[in-house]
Amino acid sequence: MVSLLANIGILFLAVYFCSKSGKLGANHDYTTKSGLIGCILMEVLLGTILLSFSTVIFGIRYDFRVLLFCFSAKHMDWRITSSSILLLGIIRFFWGNSEAAQVNLIVSIMLAIILPMIVKLIRDRMSDLAQLLVLVTVALIPSIVFTNHMILDKGLVLLISLILLALNYGAVFVMQYFISDLHGLIASASTDPLTALKNVRLFNSDLMEMERRRHPVTLAVIDIDHFKNCNDRYGHDSGDSILKQLAAMFNEMATPYTTFYRIGGEEFGMIADYFSPSEAEAFLHTLKSTVARRKFAVQDGEMINLTISVGVAHSEKGEALKKTLKRADMALYQAKESGRNKVMVSAHAYK
Numbered sequence: 001m002v003s004l005l006a007n008i009g010i011l012f013l014a015v016y017f018c019s020k021s022g023k024l025g026a027n028h029d030y031t032t033k034s035g036l037i038g039c040i041l042m043e044v045l046l047g048t049i050l051l052s053f054s055t056v057i058f059g060i061r062y063d064f065r066v067l068l069f070c071f072s073a074k075h076m077d078w079r080i081t082s083s084s085i086l087l088l089g090i091i092r093f094f095w096g097n098s099e100a101a102q103v104n105l106i107v108s109i110m111l112a113i114i115l116p117m118i119v120k121l122i123r124d125r126m127s128d129l130a131q132l133l134v135l136v137t138v139a140l141i142p143s144i145v146f147t148n149h150m151i152l153d154k155g156l157v158l159l160i161s162l163i164l165l166a167l168n169y170g171a172v173f174v175m176q177y178f179i180s181d182l183h184g185l186i187a188s189a190s191t192d193p194l195t196a197l198k199n200v201r202l203f204n205s206d207l208m209e210m211e212r213r214r215h216p217v218t219l220a221v222i223d224i225d226h227f228k229n230c231n232d233r234y235g236h237d238s239g240d241s242i243l244k245q246l247a248a249m250f251n252e253m254a255t256p257y258t259t260f261y262r263i264g265g266e267e268f269g270m271i272a273d274y275f276s277p278s279e280a281e282a283f284l285h286t287l288k289s290t291v292a293r294r295k296f297a298v299q300d301g302e303m304i305n306l307t308i309s310v311g312v313a314h315s316e317k318g319e320a321l322k323k324t325l326k327r328a329d330m331a332l333y334q335a336k337e338s339g340r341n342k343v344m345v346s347a348h349a350y351k
Contacts, residue, residue, distance in 0.1 A: 036077070036080060058151055089104060147160055217273050218281075219314075221328045281312060284312060288342070308341070330346060
């Protein structure tokens with residue numbers, strides 16, 4: 001019983017820290033080799049800890065590695081899931097080279113192939129909870145079959161099977177709702193409540209992450225031209241409506257490599273990753289032109305035109321991104337001073 005409670009506690013801590021770090025979920029960036037390897041090692045370490053707290057009955061180890069595999073398959077990249085399952089199968093084989101360890105290795109190979117395939121098949125057809133229940137059921141079948149093979153007392157087999165199903169299903173319910181609530185809390189802390197864009201807190205956090213990765217990025221600061229006049233003429237409710245409509249348009253135009261943030265009253269930020277400087281500038285020119293052509297609704301259904309000014313800076317080797325952002329701010333000021341409705345690109349950083 002103590003071992004099972006330890007398993008549950010370990011899994012909850014892992015879910016909490018993964019969610020806080022942003023590693024749990026489809027939005028996490030698994031494109032870098034270091035990111036993939038780091039997640040695989042983390043999952044293998046977690047699985048090894050769970051294994052060390054196994055409950056042993058007639059030479060068979062019972063723990064919550066099945067839950068680890070299922071949540072990984074549901075919420076993380078298949079390469080992480082499959083690699084982790086295989087590595088943990090190998091670790092279990094050398095942990096104790098018994099018949100159970102040999103069977104576990106074979107089952108691990110099967111699950112490494114089957115679980116990602118099941119997720120791909122049912123992802124858009126069931127709720128998250130239903131998907132996890134299906135995955136857990138499939139993953140538990142080999143354990144139940146092997147238990148039936150190893151233990152002659154079929155009454156005991158039935159009891160163990162029912163306990164396994166009850167504990168795993170119960171843990172799935174609790175952990176899935178825990179993840180949903182945790183994601184909700186994290187999202188509310190990092191999302192602008194008016195526009196639903198990411199907020200300035202997350203903007204600064206993402207800048208720090210980009211700087212840590214030392215990957216070249218383009219930063220843009222976007223400001224609505226004459227927004228104060230709109231507020232004065234049409235009222236603050238219309239001003240809020242304009243901000244919402246503009247944010248929705250930004251989301252429509254966003255690519256997998258561009259992220260928009262609300263960083264001030266009528267000021268927005270954008271980080272473009274994996275874009276060349278020319279591609280980022282072309283995207284921002286298109287954005288500016290699209291805003292200028294779009295009609296925005298204000299009070300009484302009246303439609304008005306807006307323009308935006310954009311300051312752009314491309315990060316340079318050895319430059320802190322705070323300085324890159326400052327150059328983008330200066331470029332925005334130049335765009336405002338030279339007539340607005342412009343995209344102004346900062347000159348190279350001063351050495």
